[in-house]
Amino acid sequence: MIWSWLLGGAKKVNRSWYGDLALLFVLCLFGSFMAVPLVFAVNNAFKPLDELFLFPPKLFVRNPTLDNFSDLFQLMANSWVPFSRYIFNTVFITLAGTVGHIVLASAAAYPLAKHKFRGARVIFTLIVLSLMFSGHVTAIPNYMTMSWLGWIDTYWAVILPSFAYPLGLYLMKQFMEQIPDALLEAAKIDGASEYRIFWTIVMPLVKPAWLTLLILLLQTLWGSDGGSFIYSEELKTMHYALGQIVQGGIARAGAGAAVAVLMMSVPIVTFVVSQSKVIQTMAFSGMKD
């Protein structure tokens, strides 16, 4: 039967056919709830103007066109800050934040996972506790810190805090724990320094976890609007530009849909490419007692 093929054949024990059918039904039902808004967003981006304002509204596009994308670039080329600048800002913030976070969090995760030293437990407990509240709690003192450091209205106000996200360090540390100690001991006997071991042995071994941290940071940085830190128009991000275009209402509906697709395609494609590695990392995410 078709559903038993979808489920990977009859290898599993204790399975009833009506249970399998119910399972597929539930997955399809909720799967479409999850997918419809995204499918709608993609279709909107390719709809000509008359289809965007059709009654009754249609989910799928009938005469696909790229007009919305060319409109978008025309619209933004004539604006005060060219749209390419918003794209650059978002790409720069995301890249700098991700690279910095992966290097610093891995460097910190290595001794926490593999060495015993004074304070290690306290530090890791602090990291776990900090997973238990959101960034809103620390937003106000952070704003003050940034203003005292003179970093308001610079990229750094967004990039530097992202270096120290606790979730990335947590996952990296959990993942590093499964690296065999014998490997590190052997390198030590060969006379490699701790820094060399970290950079040439540990880092290449945790590549799956890099991709996971990348996905996590894409979630926060790619969609960042600069928060309350960035005022200058030429430093604002793509998400901010999207918000402005959407505010423009009916006249901008097509261009808005085009930006939305540009914005969502990058994290989704990244996840498609890295899915198996991310799942591999997440297998070690559990909290031990």
Add this chain to the structure above:
Amino acid sequence: MPQTNIGAGTRTGWDRRPRRHPGFWGNLARDLKRDRHSYALLAPYFLLFCLFTVLPVAASIVISFTYFNMLEFPRWIGWDNYARLLLDDDVFLIGLKNTFIFASITGPVSYIACFVFAWLINELRPKLRALMTLVFYAPSISGNIYFIWQLIFSGDSYGIVNGFLMRTGFIDEPILWFQNAKYTLAIIIIVQLWLSLGTSFLAFIAGLQTIDKTLFEAGAVDGIRNRWQELWYITLPSMRPQLMFGAVIQITSSFAVAEVAMNLAGFPSVHYSAHTVVTHLIDYGTIRFEMGYASAIATVLFMIMLGTNLLTQKLLRKVGD
């Protein structure tokens, strides 16, 4: 043979007594020296972590007892901010009520959804499993595309929901979804749930894939008859570490509702129907610049999030004992 001082260096001044043991400070110095590479690797991250997370929490608590507007030096006013917050600020109490409604629905529902869908997806064959994982996970990573819900629940007849309801004859004229306090809370809960199958969902999928397969075969021999018994007796107990991690992530995000509410329902929303503790914090912290008062709100939020998380961890630790 006289004992030499270990790690104490030469002593001058009043302390000329010979030492036989390095003592606490000697031990500490020796350990710090031995582990200096560990500290050096940890330092850059940890300094930033202190600067942006540890110190701000402490600062928030201290500032919450002051009157501070960023211009004058903070003035100590004791518990006044908290008294005002809990006794005089009706809008805060509305926000608090909404936050608890949000959290008590989206928290448990999203947690269970993360697990149930991960469990169902795990039954599929690998290619299909990868596809369904993407379908369920995509909303949470596609940036801030939730504004698409603005088009779906658009107040005119071009909105998908209004269009559908009008065509099928449930309503005669479009409903202004976000201008009606009756609907805003429900819609935001739906959108929040749509966004909530994130990190914990992936952790559960990964956890399910790493369960030892022989456990299930042994279970079948021991008389486990259907997938429900398998779930209860084998799957859930094997996944406790991931379940605890997922709980932390879902609880924290379920209390942090703000961006979705502000973008969809407006800020401030109609009759404060989508006002939460976080939007109240944003109001006082970034618009009115009453930093002392905003810090009191942040401290209350911190206590609520941390308290709920620690309590849940305690309960989950008991499961299966």
